[in-house]
Amino acid sequence: MTYALDQGFGAAVLAAGLGGLPFAWDMDGNIFLDESLTETQIVAIKAAAAAYKPAG
Structure with a gap:
């Protein structure tokens, strides 16, 4: 299943070390x-x- 990349994806990016x-x-x-x-x-x-799976 594909999810929309909402604002929470930013946290996933940072957690994966991809920030910046x-x-x-x-x-x-x-x-x-x-x-x-x-x-x-x-x-x-x-x-x-x-x-990525959005919360909720």
Whole structure:
């Protein structure tokens, strides 16, 4: 199941050690990656998004 990436995803990003990396997301679940990200960082961001389940 895919979840919307709400404000709580920010906490998941920080918990995964990805805070400060140049990427953004919207409420529809789209992730916008900066071209400066490494492949390892991209994989980690996508994994965090796939594992994210909003509270409630």
